[in-house]
Amino acid sequence: MARPTPLGDADVLLLDLDGVVYRGRSAVRHASEALEAVRGRGVPIGYITNNASRTAATVAEQLVGLGMPARPDDVVTSPQAAVRLLADRLPAGARILVVGGDGLRSVVLEAGFVLAESADDTPDAVVQGFSPDLGWKDLAEAAFALADPERLWVATNTDWTIPVDRGIAPGNGTLVSAVHAAVGRLPLVAGKPETPLFETAVERFGAQRPFFVGDRLDTDIRGANAAGMPSALVLTGIDGPKQVLAAGEPDRPTYLLADLRGLLEPYPEVRLRGDGVQVGKAVARVRGTALEVVRAGEPIDLLRAAAAAIWNSGVSVYALGVPDEVLRLTASLR
Structure with missing residues (x-):
């Protein structure tokens, strides 16, 4: 049986902008093709932003210029x-x-x-x-x-x-x-990580099963968790492996994705294996004062395994030695 995808049966996909859809004046790699695939599934896409200096129409115009069809009503702003x-x-x-x-x-x-x-x-x-x-x-x-x-x-x-x-x-x-x-x-x-921006977006789209994607744990993911919706962190923006491993419970996403393509890809099961955690072929464990990589596997799976191992251990990442191969994953994932 095929594993479920992160997007699952969501009835709207809500996206942060900078670091998720674009970085500065350029589209994030693979973002346009991934969102086109989401639209092909008939799932509406909304963009939510804390930026109060631009109108929804201005944001929509930028998205269109980057090859991502958007109307002003698709953009929900903190104002x-x-x-x-x-x-x-x-x-x-x-x-x-x-x-x-x-x-x-x-x-x-x-x-x-x-x-x-x-x-x-x-x-x-x-x-x-x-x-x-x-x-x-x-x-x-x-x-x-x-x-x-x-x-x-x-x-x-x-x-x-x-x-x-x-x-x-x-x-x-x-x-x-x-x-x-x-x-x-x-x-x-009104804005992230508080819930009014999320609530305004859900109301705008009449959603019952919203799904949110962001690139910052302390605003995007914390806000989605507070609003009671599943979320994914993409590693194309601000936060990387170091922040993921250190995340407290309010800031932990439901899914970790290398980029937006992962929304429609089967998500591997997180399995406990003895004193370690396995995701795909990657295995990591916390032993004493160290995070150990037992088997590397795919870079994104290694981060998923390492994060789960630390989060389940009850030990702060700051008390652990973490291998450089985990902390340097972001470059290989982009």
Whole structure:
């Protein structure tokens, strides 16, 4: 009997973007062909992103340019999830101070809210999202408005970093932290790893059996686990073997995949073999203060076996010696 595939009987495939579908301005290798195969199975595809600086239409346009058919409605953004939080708590016509870019302002207006220009307009809420044009005056205005402890504060996301062409730059989390330091409280958060973004996506597609794929354990996978949906980590983005082996229970994916092609490939069984774990032909075990590779097998299967061995051992990876052949797997998997 053929083993089941990770995608299984999912009725929607939800994907993070950067590191899963594209990296910077280029498509991730094999992503387009894999998603075409998913569409061939009749499974809808949704893209969910914490990035609050771009509109859904802009994201869809980029995807189309990379050979991945997408409509704006296929893209679910953290500003959309943030507005959902506002709409659950405030009536239409409420006055919102937006600390962010045009992508955030546009969805606030589309939801029937009114834009406040400053704290002096006595807004009903503050919503904060990333924009590269934000400055001290914008953050100060948010702090002035939030001096009222009853005023609602929603953040699109709290990602500490954001990838840009020149490298890794401070993300919305750092800007939220600056306001937090001034006002002494924390916002409601819409984006990953919190669940509103996932819930907005499930509602958008009317899904009963969603499946999520991401490349970061502490945001993507933690969020999917919190939302109660199965997930896969692909090794084409941020997190690699070292992070996988160190993952705590809230951050452990249901599946580990080299790339998106693995969604439709039979997934090997994880088997306990004496004091070791076997996946495919790969066998790994924890013995004393070391992770031992008994048999290497395929690179992705070795990582799966090593991760299961460590996760089942109750021993932190930081207390173990780990062979270089496991830690250097990412390059061979891409």
